[in-house]
Amino acid sequence: MRLVVESLKVIRGSRPVICGVSATVAGGEALLLTGPNGAGKTTLIRTLAGFLEPASGAVRLEGGDGEREIAQQCHYVGHANGTKSNLTVAENLAFWARCLAAGSETSSIAGRVAAALAGLGLEPLAGIRAGYLSAGQRRRAGLARVLVADRPLWLLDEPTASLDAASAVLVAGLIKAHVAAGGIVVAATHVPLGIDGARYLRLGATAEGAASPSPIAPPSSIMPPARGGGGKAVR
């Protein structure tokens, strides 16, 4: 399985936010999008998910389910968590488990919800309405969605926003596990996620405001060196 992005150009409000971005992410790889605010990270992720129509270029998921669009094969976790304040955490996850099911899952809804709750350390909060959670807990409830249905492509927009250090480690662990199982992760981030072997795509705003990519060039300051072993081991 491969996610192929070909010379993508996306225009937002008459301004090209993404211009000529190309990238290929194979199964078992994580691609981390970095860059300053307004560089087009969210725009790129939303384009990959199919919410935005590219002005030119293409996004393909090769080796996926040809019957389904990319949107139906990806987990999208945007800035908003997609949790309902008046449903408990477990009810939220059970709803998404049914709504997002790919049909290939083996365990029951309850089993998948329990696994997702455990995966993000949400068991004590399972019966609490999401409206009463803190921002970080709600973020974890939103991220737990990626565990309730089997989908090969994860599109995460700043997954660790408002998470504490321990939860950020949990999320990094989930990403590593998904990548190790042959999945693809594309995540926008400002902070190092601590994922060995992840590749980086730096989107940068130029003077005109258009993004000019310098693919796979790790930023020197905050990011760990790119292209290591771990994540690429499994193909």
Next chain:
Amino acid sequence: MNAFWTLVARDLRLAVREGSAVGTALGFYLIVVTLMPLGLGPDLRLLSRIAPGVLWIALLLAALLSLPRIFETDHEDGSLEVMATGSLPLEGAAAAKALAHWLSTGIPLALLAPLLGLLLNLELGAYPALVTSMLAGTPAISFLGAAGAALTLSARRGGLLLALLVLPLYVPTLIFGISAMSAATVPGQGFEASLLILCAISLASLVLGPVAAAAALRLQMQ
């Protein structure tokens, strides 16, 4: 289909837990109808003549008040985007949400109408026609309204715009709803014909509403 009913069940559960929205629509209906005799005076003949029109128009306005709720919270908390990646096409999701709106708001409003008919001295013979025609006509209100709600989703102060967009679409429902009721009280006027046309309008909006709503939602997500 499973995902469809899951979404309907979730929306109904939320409607119950957030009782305020349904309660507001019912309360608004009650208040508007109660104001009529106060404003027009206690002339029973006049009231019973205008009762069908008042009941229908107030029902449209009360339903209109609750329309933004169909997509608003899901848009705000990001659920809508996740739904767009779900196994159910967006058209199906829009239909499920409109159906949940009908079940949680349309039916209670239609069932409240006969009680309010008492306030307006509605003729006794018109009660069965009132409930049947409203039950047949309200799906159109929810499904056409869903399209309007989706269109005005990200517009500031979308409520007024929603009224401008949606109320003209309700005109056929209003006309045939009222003609069904007047036909029921005057023998030989063809109550069935009006009721069947109401059903036809509802069935057509059942198909067209979700398609239009899904197209609007895709635009809103851009």
